[in-house]
Amino acid sequence: xxxxxxxxxxxxxxxxxxxxxxxxxxxxxxxxxxxxxxxDGEIRRNGTRGLYWLEPLVEIGTGSARVAYGPVTPKDVAGxxxxxxxxxxxxxxxxxxVDDLEALRLQNRLTFERLxxxxxxxxxxxxxxxxxxxxxxxxxxxxxDIVEAVTQSGLRGRGGAAFPTGVKWRTVLEAQGRQKxxxxxxxEGDSGTxxxxxxxxxxxxxxxxxxxxxxxxxxxxxxxxxxxxxxxxSIANVAEAIDTATDAGLLGDDILGSAHSFRVEVREGAxxxxxxxxxxLLESLEGKRGTVRFRPPLPAVKGLFGQPTVVNNVISLATVxxxxxxxxxxxxxxxxxRSRGTLTIQLGGNVARGGLYEMDFGISLREVxxxxxxxxxxxxxxxAVQAGGPLGALIPPKHFDTPLDYEAMQAIGGMVGHGxxxxxxxxxxxxxxxxxxxxxxxxxxxxxxxxxRIGAVRGTEVIDRIRAGVDPDANRALLNDLCDTMIEGxxxxxxxxxxxxxxxxxxxxxxEL
Amino acid sequence: MTREATIRELANGLADWDGPLLPILxxxxxxxxxxxxxxxxxxxxxxxxxxADVHGVITFYDYFRTKPPGRQQIxxxxxxxxxxxxxxxxxxHIQARLNIGFHQTTPDGRFSLExxxxxxxxxxxxxxxxxSDVHGxxxxxxFDALVD
Ligand SMILES: Cc1cc2nc3c(=O)[nH]c(=O)nc-3n(C[C@H](O)[C@H](O)[C@H](O)COP(=O)(O)O)c2cc1C
Ligand code: SF4
Ligand code: FES
Numbered sequence: 168x169x170x171x172x173x174x175x176x177x178x179x180x181x182x183x184x185x186x187x188x189x190x191x192x193x194x195x196x197x198x199x200x201x202x203x204x205x206x207d208g209e210i211r212r213n214g215t216r217g218l219y220w221l222e223p224l225v226e227i228g229t230g231s232a233r234v235a236y237g238p239v240t241p242k243d244v245a246g247x248x249x250x251x252x253x254x255x256x257x258x259x260x261x262x263x264x265v266d267d268l269e270a271l272r273l274q275n276r277l278t279f280e281r282l283x284x285x286x287x288x289x290x291x292x293x294x295x296x297x298x299x300x301x302x303x304x305x306x307x308x309x310x311x312d313i314v315e316a317v318t319q320s321g322l323r324g325r326g327g328a329a330f331p332t333g334v335k336w337r338t339v340l341e342a343q344g345r346q347k348x349x350x351x352x353x354x355e356g357d358s359g360t361x362x363x364x365x366x367x368x369x370x371x372x373x374x375x376x377x378x379x380x381x382x383x384x385x386x387x388x389x390x391x392x393x394x395x396x397x398x399x400x401s402i403a404n405v406a407e408a409i410d411t412a413t414d415a416g417l418l419g420d421d422i423l424g425s426a427h428s429f430r431v432e433v434r435e436g437a438x439x440x441x442x443x444x445x446x447x448l449l450e451s452l453e454g455k456r457g458t459v460r461f462r463p464p465l466p467a468v469k470g471l472f473g474q475p476t477v478v479n480n481v482i483s484l485a486t487v488x489x490x491x492x493x494x495x496x497x498x499x500x501x502x503x504x505r506s507r508g509t510l511t512i513q514l515g516g517n518v519a520r521g522g523l524y525e526m527d528f529g530i531s532l533r534e535v536x537x538x539x540x541x542x543x544x545x546x547x548x549x550x551a552v553q554a555g556g557p558l559g560a561l562i563p564p565k566h567f568d569t570p571l572d573y574e575a576m577q578a579i580g581g582m583v584g585h586g587x588x589x590x591x592x593x594x595x596x597x598x599x600x601x602x603x604x605x606x607x608x609x610x611x612x613x614x615x616x617x618x619x620r621i622g623a624v625r626g627t628e629v630i631d632r633i634r635a636g637v638d639p640d641a642n643r644a645l646l647n648d649l650c651d652t653m654i655e656g657x658x659x660x661x662x663x664x665x666x667x668x669x670x671x672x673x674x675x676x677x678x679e680l
Numbered sequence: 681m682t683r684e685a686t687i688r689e690l691a692n693g694l695a696d697w698d699g700p701l702l703p704i705l706x707x708x709x710x711x712x713x714x715x716x717x718x719x720x721x722x723x724x725x726x727x728x729x730x731x732a733d734v735h736g737v738i739t740f741y742d743y744f745r746t747k748p749p750g751r752q753q754i755x756x757x758x759x760x761x762x763x764x765x766x767x768x769x770x771x772x773h774i775q776a777r778l779n780i781g782f783h784q785t786t787p788d789g790r791f792s793l794e795x796x797x798x799x800x801x802x803x804x805x806x807x808x809x810x811x812s813d814v815h816g817x818x819x820x821x822x823f824d825a826l827v828d
Contacts, residue, residue: 183799517765
C-alpha cells in the first residue's frame with residue numbers, strides 16, 4: 168500500500184455540503200500544486216467533519232497529525248504547502264491541528280466517530296477505525312442478547328418518534344413470518360436535517376453494519392435502504408458500499424464465516440415528503456402510491472409485503488455498531504433522564520457556525536445556539552428557533568434554557584424530532600413561516616384524511632385573511648379551531664403536527680399573526 | 681428500437697425485483713429524461729397491473745415528469761433554513777432572471793425550474809441544485825454567473 172507511507176496526505180471533503188462550497192475545485196488545485204512541486208503527495212477525499220462554516224476544510228497530514236485549513240478557496244491553495252511538501256502552519260487560513268479544534272473537542276462523537284476521518288468508499292479505513300467489530304461481537308451473541316444490548320443502551324429511534332429501538336426489534340424477533348425485512352428509512356424529508364445524509368455520504372459502512380446486526384438480531388435476511396431522490400450522492404455511496412461489503416463477505420451468505428445471510432438493496436424515493444412516514448414508505452417500496460396505512464397492524468408485525476419488518480432511521484441503525492462494540496453501558500452512560508446517549512444535532516439556518524454537533528442529551532438550546540453556534544450569521548439577535556423539522560414548534564428565547572431531551576422539549580410544546588435546529592434572526596416574518604407550514608402540509612398531504620387535505624388549504628387562506636387585516640380576531644379563533652381539528656382528526660403526524668408551528672406563533676409571538 | 685420497445689426492455693429487466701414499479705419508472709425517466717406517454721400502458725402490461733395503478737403512482741410522486749424538462753434542471757430549496765437566509769428573495773430573482781415561474785421550462789428549452797423542500801444542505805443556506813450538483817450560500821450574483 169504505497170498510499171499509507173506517502174509522506175504528504177492531503178484531505179479534501181467529498182460530501183455534498185463541502186462540494187456545494189467548492190471543494191472539488193480546491194481538490195483540483197491541490198492536485199495541480201502537488202504535481203508542480205514534484206512531491207510525493209496524495210489527495211484523499213474524506214468525508215466532511217461537519218463544521219460547515221470552515222468548509223472547504225483542507226487537512227494536511229504527515230504521520231498521525233493533520234493540520235487544518237479553512238475555509239479554503241482555490242486561490243489559497245498555493246500557500247498551503249511549503250516547497251518541501253510540509254504543511255505551512257503560517258498560512259492565514261491555518262487552524263492548527265484538526266483534533267485541537269474546539270468545535271470538535273466539545274463534541275462526543277460516537278455515531279459519528281469516523282466523520283471526516285475516513286474515506287467513504289474505503290472498507291480498510293472503516294475497519295482501521297473500529298468498523299465491523301460490533302458485528303463480530305454480535306455474531307458471538309444470541310439474537311435475544313443482541314436485542315437486549317440494544318434495549319439496555321437506551322437507544323430510541325432518531326427518526327422522530329423516539330420509540331425504543333430494542334423494543335421494536337424484540338417484536339420483530341418474536342413475530343412469525345416467511346421473510347422478515349430490515350428497512351432503513353433514509354427519506355430524511357425534514358427540512359433543517361442532514362445527519363442521515365452525512366452517514367450515507369461519509370460513513371456508509373456504519374449503516375450497513377447496523378442493518379446487518381439488525382437482521383441477525385431479528386431473523387431478517389433482506390434489507391432495503393429507501394433514500395430520497397434529492398440525495399444522489401447518498402444513493403451512489405451506499406450502493407457502492409453495498410458492492411464492496413458484498414465482495415468482502417460482509418453481506419450475502421455466510422457473513423464473516425457465520426451461518427447468517429443478509430442482503431441489502433437501495434431504493435430511490437421520488438420526491439414525496441410523506442414517504443418518510445414509515446407505513447407510507449412501505450407502500451412506496453411495494454410500488455404503490457405513498458398513502459399512510461392504518462395501524463394496527465404495526466410494521467414490526469405486518470410490514471413490507473405483509474411480513475414482520477424493522478423500520479429504523481439511518482442514525483438509529485448507524486449507532487448500533489458502536490453499542491455492540493463498546494457495550495450498552497458505554498452508550499447509556501451519556502445523556503439524561505430517558506434520553507440516553509448522544510443527539511446528533513444539526514444546526515442550520517441563520518447561524519454563525521452551522522453544522523453537525525454530536526452532543527450528550529441534556530445540553531440546553533442556549534448552549535447549542537450560542538456556545539456552539541456562535542449566534543446568528545447576520546449578527547442580529549435570535550428571534551426564534553424551529554426544532555425538529557417543518558412540523559416542529561417555533562421556540563422563543565424565553566425557552567432557550569430547555570435541555571435537549573425528548574421529554575423536556577415536549578414539556579414546552581416542542582420536539583427533538585430528528586435533531587434539526589433552524590435559527591432565525593429578528594428580521595424573520597413568523598406569520599409567513601406559520602403559513603408556510605400549512606402550505607407545505609397541503610402540498611405534501613397523502614390525501615387520505617380530510618382535516619389534513621382540506622384543512623391545510625383552508626388554514627393558509629385564513630392566515631392570508633388575518634395578515635390582510637380582515638376580521639383578525641374572528642379569523643384567529645377560526646384558525647385555532649382549524650388547527651385543533653387537524654391535530655385531533657389526522658391519521659398521521661403530517662396533518663397532526665403541521666399546525667404546531669402555527670399554534671406556537673399564536674402563543675409565543677401573537678403580534679406576528 | 682422504438683420508445684415502447686425500450687420501455688418494455690427496461691421494465692422486463694427489473695420486473696423480478698421486489699416492488700419493481702418505482703425502480704422501473706426511475707429507469708425509464710433516466711433513459712428519456714421524462715416518462716413518455718407509452719410508459720403507463722407498457723409498464724402496466726409487463727407488471728400485470730391496471731392502467732389506473734400505474735397512472736396513480738406516476739401522478740402521486742412529484743419527481744416523475746410526463747413532459748420533457750429543460751436541458752438543465754434547477755431546483756431551489758424553499759424550506760425553512762434557506763428561508764432564514766433569504767431564499768425567497770433568491771427565488772424571486774431566479775424566476776425573474778429565467779423569466780419563468782416554478783414548474784415551468786424556458787421557451788428555448790434550456791432551463792426548467794422546480795421547488796424543492798430541503799436539500800440537506802441547511803448549514804450552507806440558501807441552497808439550490810442544478811442537475812445533480814448542489815450549490816450552497818447562493819446569491820443572485822453567483823446564480824447569474826452559473827447560468828450565463
Ligand atoms: C410525516 C412524517 C414524516 C416522517 N419522515 C421521516 C423521515 O424522513 N425519516 C425518518 O427516519 N423518519 C420519519 N418519520 C418517522 C417514521 O414514521 C418512523 O417513526 C421512523 O422511521 C422509525 O425509525 P426510528 O425508530 O429509528 O426513528 C416520519 C413520520 C411522519 C409522521
Ligand atoms: S394526516 Fe395527511 S398525510 Fe397523514 S394520513 Fe392523513 S392525509 Fe395523509
Ligand atoms: S432547508 Fe434548504 S437545504 Fe435544508
